[in-house]
Each structure stands twice: as structure tokens, then as C-alpha cells.
Amino acid sequence: MSLKEYKTGQSFPGVIGRTFDVSQPAWPAPNRAKDGAPNVLFIVLDDTGFGHLGCYGSPINTPNIDGLAKDGLRYNNMHTTALCSPSRSCFITGRNHHSNGMSCITEGSVGYPGGNGYIPFENGFLSEILLQHGYNTYCLGKWHLTPSEQTSAAGPYDRWPLGRGFERYYGFLGGDTHQYYPELVRDNSQTEAEKTPEEGYHLTSDLVDRAKAMIADAKQVAPNKPFFLYFAPGACHAPHHVPKEWADKYSGKFDKGWDAYRKQVFEKQKELGIIAKATKLSRHDPDVQDWDRLTADERKLFARMMEVFAGFLEHTDHYIGELIAFLKELGEYENTLIMLISDNGASAEGGPTGSVNENKFFNNVPDNLQQNLAAIDDIGGPKYFNHYPWGWTHAGNTPFRRWKRETYRGGVSDPFIVCWPKGIKAKGEVRTQYCHAIDMVPTVLDCLGIEAPVQIRGVTQSPIQGFSLRSSFDNAKAESLHKTQYFEMFGHRSLYHEGWRAVCPWPGTSFSESGLGFGAPMDGKKLTELDAKGWELYNLNDDFAETDNLADKERDRLIAMVGLWYAEAGKYNVLPIDSRGTLRLADPRPQIAVDRKKYIFYPGTQVIPSNAAPRLTNVPHTVSVHASIPKGGAEGVLFCMGGNDGGFVFYINGGKLTYGYNYVADQRFKIEAKNGGIPEGDHVFTFEFAPTGKPDIPKGKGVPANVKLFVDGKVVGEGNLPVTIPISLGLGGGLVMGADTGSPVMLAEDYKPPFAFTGSIKRSLVDISGEPIEDLEAKVRMYLARQ
Structure with a gap:
């Protein structure tokens, strides 16, 4: 006899008599997903540029990520915000970063709606939505979406992963962590790694083991219940930590330098169809040294730093492969909608000479070449918090100019792979439709046949601001639905509109040309001057890498786009502009307890x-x-x-x-x-x-x-x-x-x-x-x- 069930809100359909023998039971129906509903897997890489993955033209070996591209689609026109927390807030909510109060990382929050670090509860997370539809929800790795002052045991916990729709969490709450000695949290409590570096511990392998265990825990009980897994390893953010044997695979591979890397990747990208044959490679950046003019010691050090990064990325790819192999073993791979993305372009936080301690950047401390040279044999191990020099940053964003924290395409254009063997007929193709981080959530909901909820836990929801990409899955010529998108990061601004991009760089086109460094303050007078003279204009239909500035030739169009940027800024809480960079980290912020001296x-x-x-x-x-x-x-x-x-x-x-x-x-x-x-x-x-x-x-x-x-x-x-x-x-x-x-x-x-x-x-x-x-x-x- 089948059980009689009823949904929440319906009246009891059974019979209640005086005794059990004359009564008929009925049960509240469990929250079940639709039959055949796909699993959803987000793989979020960190500081990985457009030219870093093998399937995007890189010489770095990423066979497992390349396998996802072979089974799915590569997008060459995906955009992020130029910084990690802001982008991640877009991935998970479908709203713009200033709408999420995430103009910056949470450590750089400011007391304005667009930047206070408090993602509004009316901007529901995908985890919260899918939880309502019968999904298990798991979060592994980097979070960085909680106000930094609320990550202690005092909470509150409502903006931790378990407070935003994830049933289980294992990872680190901040922006980066030591890969051998991570600051780990399990659910709502701190925990310690079960092994030491000497015993072979590394965070990436630990995260994959935990992810597989979480999936298996539920699938062995309810094999038909789908999951949403948000998997965000620390790679390839600094510190670039990887066992020596992985870095040694690349010994000598980067001895010709970053310009040679750029040319090699650029040609491979054209060969793969990632970029058009007519694309021009952006200029050698004025802030980047000429490789051939470096000393032998500098070339040796910088090449080794890139070997370590490459080993770190291949190591990460290996463990992503373990996760994918596990899904195949369970028979879940074919019906898992996988989206792989990086949160911004490659990072320049290592400065011109690289660093054995990224914390120098956050404290405005210049690096010391001799100290870096002395550390060369230990780079990649637990002793240092290392980062490569920005020549490799520039190379990692090939064919674009500039990098993370700036809204040129080098900072905001990222690799994006969508793989869903059961749901996408096209395999191994490239898609050119314009898309942005806010498009991931609406795409998932479209694929799952789920409407965005009106309410989540009693909170009326704001409109999702992105657009579904599903129409492009099996139609390479589908219309781009995302017509307009603003960008702003530390005063660096740009706007995309129907194939054109206007860019207003701050502090300038490069540090050497502007004479200013990252974090230079901008006042109202300077902003007015920039709006009059500082904007550039590019036709992306003909100029994929932003190499031909048409600001003078298309003055009327540019003026209209500047005005449109301000309209978008008003719509999405972008103002006021705050360019102070690392100085924002020192701002006082509200604490849970009253201020005290003891x-x-x-x-x-x-x-x-x-x-x-x-x-x-x-x-x-x-x-x-x-x-x-x-x-x-x-x-x-x-x-x-x-x-x-x-x-x-x-x-x-x-x-x-x-x-x-x-x-x-x-x-x-x-x-x-x-x-x-x-x-x-x-x-x-x-x-x-x-x-x-x-x-x-x-x-x-x-x-x-x-x-x-x-x-x-x-x-x-x-x-x-x-x-x-x-x-x-x-x-x-x-x-x-x-x-x-x-x-x-x-x-x-x-x-x-x-x-x-x-x-x-x-x-x-x-x-x-x-x-x-x-x-x-x-x-x-x-x-x-x-x-």
C-alpha cells in the first residue's frame, strides 16, 4: 500500500477517527527534486587568467579541465568584476557586486550600501534556491563572502555558508590561506587538518576528499537526490604552494620569459579558435621589465616562480580530475551541469620582482630581490607565502592588457567552461556570446526549469540581474542577451554596451605612465577631469584585445557611454568611488561587541x-x-x-x-x-x-x-x-x-x-x-x- 502524502499548505487528506482502525494516515511530503534533475557543480578557480588553462592556449598541463571543455563549451567572452569576493557574490546570487554590497573584498568594506560587505538577504544565493527544490547543498574551499569582522566564534553565523543555504561546509572563510597550514572551518566551527605538511598534507587534495565524502554520504542513502556543489580551492591565489615534484615538471619551460610565453599562447589561442585570427596582441606593458635586460639571477628566480605556479595549477587540475572521475564512477557525470570559472584575471600582487610573502603587498612593503633569491629552493613549500612577478601576470592574461583589480579585459575577462553531457549536444565548441558573472545563476535556473523565488525564508527577493546562456548551448549564433554591463574596481571604471567597451583607467594606463601607484586617492576634481579626458573606447567586434582606442573618432558614442555608466552606477549602488586600495583595509568597522580598551x-x-x-x-x-x-x-x-x-x-x-x-x-x-x-x-x-x-x-x-x-x-x-x-x-x-x-x-x-x-x-x-x-x-x- 502506497503512502498518502500532502504538500505544505494543503489540508490533511487522511481520515482521523476515534481509533486507529477507522483512521487513514497521510504524511507531509518530503521535499523532493524533480525526477532526473541534474546535479550542479561550480568549480571556482582563483587568480587564473584567460591564458593560463591548456584549453585556452597555455603550455601548462590541465588535461582534466581540458576534458571538461572537450565534453562541453568554452566561452571567450565571460567577464567578472576584477576582484575575488565581488565576483563570487555575482556567481552565487545573479546580482551585480555593488548590489550585493561587495564593491571590494570584505576586509576593504566601506559604510555605503554598495560596499558595506553585507550581501542582502533579498539577494538569495543559488544554494538557498536549490535547497527549496530538494537539493543537497555543499560548499568546499574559499568562502570570503562574510563580513570579515563576523568570522569569529561570536558570529553572527547568518552570513556563513550554513546561514546562506549550504547544508555542509569545509574550507576557509577568508580571502586566502596557507595551503599546508590552512585556517579550516567545518560547518560553523574551526577545525585542524588531520595531517601535517611532512605527512603529505595539501589543502586541495583535502578539499577533494571531503567533497567526495559529502556526495557519497547522501548518494548512498538517496541516489536520486541531486546536489549543488560549490567547489572553490585556494588555487591559484597566493601563496603558490605545491610539492616540489610538481613544480619540477616545468623545469626550464619558462626560461625564455614572459614575452615568449605571450607570443606562444597568442598563436595557440588563434589555432584553437579561442580568439579570431585577426586579433592583435596587446602591447608589452610599460610596468613589465624587458626579459632580455634582466640579470641572470633575476631570470632564474622569475622562471622558478612561474614553474611553481604552473605546478600549482597542474596539481589543482589533477585533483579536479579526481572529483570528476568520482562523479563518473557514481554514474553522475553525464547529468551534472558543471561550470568552471576564475574569479578575476591573473594577479599582480607579487609586484615587479615577485614576493616570498604576499602580505608585503597588503602592508605597502616593497620586496627585496636578494631575499627572494635566497629563498629560491624553498619557493612552493610551507616556509613562504610566495607570489610570482607581474610579468607573468601580464602573460597569464594573454591576449589582454593589465590584470586583477583593473577593469581592462586582463582584469575582467576569464576562462569559462560549461559541461553538461546529458543536456548539451554541442561538444568541444567555442561560444562568443557576451556574458558576465551574474549570468551563471539564471542559466542554472533555466536549465533546471526553476523560476526565481518570490521569497526565501520570508524575505521578498530582489530581481535577478543576469541573463540565461542556455540559448547559446546548442546554437553558436544565438543572440547575446546581455547587452550592457558596468564595471568599477578601486576607481578603475568601464562599460560594455552592444559590442563596445569604454574604459577609464585609474590611476592610469600603467603605473609608470601615470606616475602613480595602486591605491592613489581620487577626489571630485580628479573625477571630473577623468570624465572629460580619461575615457578610452574600443570596438570589440573588430578589436578583441582592446588595442585601438577610438575615443577621438567616436566622440559622440563615448559621451553617451559615459552617461550610461553613470546611469548604471546609480541603478546598482556604485557610488561613491573609492580608489584607496590597501588603505581601505585600515578603516574601522562595526564590531559585534562594544568598543573597549581591555x-x-x-x-x-x-x-x-x-x-x-x-x-x-x-x-x-x-x-x-x-x-x-x-x-x-x-x-x-x-x-x-x-x-x-x-x-x-x-x-x-x-x-x-x-x-x-x-x-x-x-x-x-x-x-x-x-x-x-x-x-x-x-x-x-x-x-x-x-x-x-x-x-x-x-x-x-x-x-x-x-x-x-x-x-x-x-x-x-x-x-x-x-x-x-x-x-x-x-x-x-x-x-x-x-x-x-x-x-x-x-x-x-x-x-x-x-x-x-x-x-x-x-x-x-x-x-x-x-x-x-x-x-x-x-x-x-x-x-x-x-x-
Whole structure:
């Protein structure tokens, strides 16, 4: 006898009698997807340019991604926002990035509707929509869609993955993470990797294993239930981390330099039909060095940095292949709608010489070529947070000009592959229809036969702003439905309209030509000047790579497009324009707790992300740890903030109280107690950080400082820091007590992570009041006792 079911909102269709024998049961119907509904898989790469994938002309081996292209379609006219979080908000909502409050990464949010970092609940996520239609929903890898100040254990959790329609999550909440020592979150709690780098751990393989397990968990119980998997590995964002054997595959492959790479890829793109035969290669960028004029050491270093990147990408492709093979093994591949995309063009955050620590970029600290050369044998391993030089960035975006953070096509034109063997007849073809990141959600809904909901959890939904690409799947000549699209990133603006693109570069066509660097401020007077004289115009129908500026010849058209840009800006909350770049990271933002000058922290708690921790750059502060030393002594970390890319650590080693400071891996300083031998029992261990000068933030210098060490209120050591970090203590770690988890602040000769404290810690006090230390021990004990 079949069960009688009824839908939510319907009246009970059974019979309720006085007793069971004269009654007929009926059950609320489970939320089931339509029969035969396809799975949906988004694969979101990071900082991967138009000329990086093998199927887009690159010499880098990506056979598994190429296999998706062979079974599906490659689009050569897909566009993103030029930055990661903004693009990802478009992928998952179908709305523009300023409509999502995501003008920038969440760490650079501002107090205006278009940039506050709070994606409105009326802009529903695809996960929330598909959950309503009987899908399992999984998110793996990079998230970066929660306000950065809300990623601590205090929450709120409503903008974490599980708060936005995903049933399960495993990955990292921020913009990047150490690939060997990642900052992992499982669902709504922090977790640790189950292996160490020495045991073969790498984040990408871990993410694939978790993804396969999540799919298998449900499919073994309900094989007919479809899933939506949002899979976003850290690759190929910095740090470029990959086991040495993968990088060594490319030994010598890039010795001819970035211009040779561009020419090779450009010719291959024409051969593959990715670009038209008549396309002109964009110029050699004025900011990029001439390879032939570099020294032998520079060429050796830069070639190795690209070998590491290439190995990282091939390594990622290998594990994507494992995921695809698993779908085939389950019999799910044919009916899985797969979309693979990068979130922006290749990244120039490595600067002209590359970097062994990307955190230098975020703190305006210039790189040091000699330090980079000294690190050459370890690039790609866990010791460094490395990034290649921007000559390779320019090459990775072939045939376009410029890169990530700018709205020339090098920043916003990205590889995009759609593969759905059961749903798309065409195989291995190229599609030229104009499309944008906001078109992915409406395309999925169209393919699934689902209308965009009017409400999600009681919240009335805003209109989806993108257009479905389904009409182009089996018709190469289908009309482009996306007619107009604005762009804005850090003051760099452009507009697409019916085959034309107007671009207003800021701070200019290049740094060397403008005489300005990234993050140059723009005021109203400058904006007016740019609107009058700074716009360029390109006919993409004849000029795919934006090489022929028609601004003078098509003045009336350009004026109309500038006006249209402002109309779109008003429509989508783009204003005000904020070009300040990394300086936005230092802006104060609302915190969950009221502002205070003293903070108490407890042992055994989760790591506190840096954006939710006390701001300890450029301000006087003391950190006091109430701890107990057992008989025989103790060692280990008492208090730590940051990672191998920058931060500080307060610890006991060899019986000596020690303060270690890592200035963006450029310099490390150590201040020790004069004598060791701390007796057993309860103690208050304190360091006092007292600025002795002013910061020079634009030049990457925080305050110099004097640091004093105290045991029970008595000075036991003192030293000076000639320079400190000006903006961000570290990308790869937060605040933690009792250990240096993740990548270590100091070097291996200082201690081996996590260097857990072997005594016991009761509480810690961070004081940023700036009050002088008097009767320290008594005051700290009294304050800690009150908490």
C-alpha cells in the first residue's frame, strides 16, 4: 500500500477517527527534486587568467579541465568584476557586486550600501534556491563572502555558508590561506587538518576528499537526490604552494620569459579558435621589465616562480580530475551541469620582482630581490607565502592588457567552461556570446526549469540581474542577451554596451605612465577631469584585445557611454568611488561587541580572526598571561597573533621569556629575558609594546617600538623594534593562546609549531588603553579575577 502524502499548505487528506482502525494516515511530503534533475557543480578557480588553462592556449598541463571543455563549451567572452569576493557574490546570487554590497573584498568594506560587505538577504544565493527544490547543498574551499569582522566564534553565523543555504561546509572563510597550514572551518566551527605538511598534507587534495565524502554520504542513502556543489580551492591565489615534484615538471619551460610565453599562447589561442585570427596582441606593458635586460639571477628566480605556479595549477587540475572521475564512477557525470570559472584575471600582487610573502603587498612593503633569491629552493613549500612577478601576470592574461583589480579585459575577462553531457549536444565548441558573472545563476535556473523565488525564508527577493546562456548551448549564433554591463574596481571604471567597451583607467594606463601607484586617492576634481579626458573606447567586434582606442573618432558614442555608466552606477549602488586600495583595509568597522580598551581571552577556545581581534598595529599595548609553571619548568607559546607572513609571538623557550616579532617575513626580531629559570607556580607574564616614533603607512612602515618583558610585574628583559607592520599583522593566522597553530611566526631554529605551552594558562589580558604600567602584577591579577 502506497503512502498518502500532502504538500505544505494543503489540508490533511487522511481520515482521523476515534481509533486507529477507522483512521487513514497521510504524511507531509518530503521535499523532493524533480525526477532526473541534474546535479550542479561550480568549480571556482582563483587568480587564473584567460591564458593560463591548456584549453585556452597555455603550455601548462590541465588535461582534466581540458576534458571538461572537450565534453562541453568554452566561452571567450565571460567577464567578472576584477576582484575575488565581488565576483563570487555575482556567481552565487545573479546580482551585480555593488548590489550585493561587495564593491571590494570584505576586509576593504566601506559604510555605503554598495560596499558595506553585507550581501542582502533579498539577494538569495543559488544554494538557498536549490535547497527549496530538494537539493543537497555543499560548499568546499574559499568562502570570503562574510563580513570579515563576523568570522569569529561570536558570529553572527547568518552570513556563513550554513546561514546562506549550504547544508555542509569545509574550507576557509577568508580571502586566502596557507595551503599546508590552512585556517579550516567545518560547518560553523574551526577545525585542524588531520595531517601535517611532512605527512603529505595539501589543502586541495583535502578539499577533494571531503567533497567526495559529502556526495557519497547522501548518494548512498538517496541516489536520486541531486546536489549543488560549490567547489572553490585556494588555487591559484597566493601563496603558490605545491610539492616540489610538481613544480619540477616545468623545469626550464619558462626560461625564455614572459614575452615568449605571450607570443606562444597568442598563436595557440588563434589555432584553437579561442580568439579570431585577426586579433592583435596587446602591447608589452610599460610596468613589465624587458626579459632580455634582466640579470641572470633575476631570470632564474622569475622562471622558478612561474614553474611553481604552473605546478600549482597542474596539481589543482589533477585533483579536479579526481572529483570528476568520482562523479563518473557514481554514474553522475553525464547529468551534472558543471561550470568552471576564475574569479578575476591573473594577479599582480607579487609586484615587479615577485614576493616570498604576499602580505608585503597588503602592508605597502616593497620586496627585496636578494631575499627572494635566497629563498629560491624553498619557493612552493610551507616556509613562504610566495607570489610570482607581474610579468607573468601580464602573460597569464594573454591576449589582454593589465590584470586583477583593473577593469581592462586582463582584469575582467576569464576562462569559462560549461559541461553538461546529458543536456548539451554541442561538444568541444567555442561560444562568443557576451556574458558576465551574474549570468551563471539564471542559466542554472533555466536549465533546471526553476523560476526565481518570490521569497526565501520570508524575505521578498530582489530581481535577478543576469541573463540565461542556455540559448547559446546548442546554437553558436544565438543572440547575446546581455547587452550592457558596468564595471568599477578601486576607481578603475568601464562599460560594455552592444559590442563596445569604454574604459577609464585609474590611476592610469600603467603605473609608470601615470606616475602613480595602486591605491592613489581620487577626489571630485580628479573625477571630473577623468570624465572629460580619461575615457578610452574600443570596438570589440573588430578589436578583441582592446588595442585601438577610438575615443577621438567616436566622440559622440563615448559621451553617451559615459552617461550610461553613470546611469548604471546609480541603478546598482556604485557610488561613491573609492580608489584607496590597501588603505581601505585600515578603516574601522562595526564590531559585534562594544568598543573597549581591555580584552580577556581564555585557553582552549577557537582562533580569533585578525579582523575580530584587538587592533595592535601602531598603538601602545600590553599583553599579560596568567599561567602556571609545573615542577621542572615549562616551555611553549603563551600568546600569538599572525603566521609566517607576519605577526608576533610571546613564549618561553629554554626557561627564558621571549617576544618574537615577524615583520612581514622581511625581518624577524627577538627580545629575551636576561636570565632564565622561571620558578614553578602561578605567574603573570607580560610584555609592554610602547611606540617610540610615528608610522609611515604609505611606505610600509609601522611604528618603531620599545618592548619590555615582565614576570610578576618585574622587568626581566627589554629591546627595540626598529620597524613594525603598518596595517595587517598576517594573512595566515589570528589570535591564539597556548600554541602557535598553523604556519609559525618564527623560524624553525626558534621552535617547531605548534609549540604548545606545557604548563597551564588561566586567562590573558590585552590592554590597549595606553595607561602606564604601575603595580602591574596586582592590577592584572585583580582585573583577571573579576572576569
